[in-house]
Amino acid sequence: MDYYAGIDVSLECSSVCVVDASGKIVREVKVASEPVALIGWFRSLGFELARIGLEAGPLSQWLYTAMKHEGLAVELLETRHVSDAFKAMPVKSDRNDARNIAQLMRLGWFRPVHCKSMSAQETRAMLTARKLIQAKLQDIENSLRGILRGFGLKVGKTTKRSFAARIRELVAGHPALETIATATLAVHAVLLREFNGFEKRVRAMSLLDAKAKLLMSTPAVGPIISLTFASAIDDPSRFNSAKRAGPLFGLTPKKYQSGETDYCGRISKNGDASVREALYEAAHIILTKPIKGCAPLKSWAMRIAKRAGMNKAKVALARKLAVIMLRMLKDNAPFRTTAMA
DSSP states (O other), X not given: OOEEEEEEOOSSEEEEEEEETTSOEEEEEXXXXXXXXXXXXXXXXXXXXXXXXXXXXXTHHHHHHHHHHTTOOXXXXXXXXXXXXXXXXXXXXXXXXXXXXXXXXXXTOOOBOOOOOHHHHHHHHHHHHHHHHHHHHHHHHHHHHHHHHTTTOOOOSOOTTTHHHHHHHHHTTOHHHHHHHHHHHHHHHHHHHHHHHHHHHHHHHHHHOHHHHHHTTSTTOOHHHHHHHHHHHXXXXXXXXXXXXXXXXXXXEEEEEETTEEEEEEEOOOSOHHHHHHHHHHHHHHHHSOOTTOHHHHHHHHHHHHHHOHHHHHHHHHHHHHHHHHHHHHHTOOGGGTTTO
């Protein structure tokens, strides 16, 4: 008889449920959320498991990689699919989640997701940290501008380097404002130094990463966009068709059909939001800036803009760029040989 297991992962302890082929619960237990503890418990069962499922999450990739390395038949499940399957559950608890995941594994009604490689996770972590520092740096600048505006002091246009000098110039002679500016500018200086350090590291990474370097042959695609896309794709060979890039990053319309009702809505916005944002940024640059080598893409998108508006044209171009860039990775070919193919 085949046996199936579901794991509901939490920070300290994970709920585990094992069911047989008929759906009967065989074992239920809480195990420490550590690879050694989970692997040891599964080995102690005395029988092989046909499938082990756990929902994708912050700890899931770490646990999945370790269990896969030990030869366990583990699957990483798509979060949205699992969430939709649990909507009929009247009482939500870790124990019930583990039970339902085990039943999904038994029925085969699940959608596995790719577990990113360690290098892709490291790249993503670096980009996330850079974005965090950038956001806090912008928050400091906006807060200072807002505080000074209340006293009739307008900062105006500045650069990262001239911002601090402009603030000190404006607050001179205002003791309370000088105290505020001194403290916030000290934080601003630290954040700016660290952000510049991240910029240098990211640019160096893009030159050393073969996939990112290849993607940068695409117009309007620089180090940040190329690394974001390459780390999200990770392994291009897992895609049968480059056209899957659009749905993967939520750039295709949602469709609803029931009886006589049949319509397409706005884009789904599923998948990695940072990749979607990066692709949209590249599309915006192509359509609004004089970029060399993108005339076919720009004219194609402008035709869409004339009949549907600029915003929809940017989304369509972002989707087109996703397909082109995935094809570039699959074929290991630069932009010129794959664009508009």
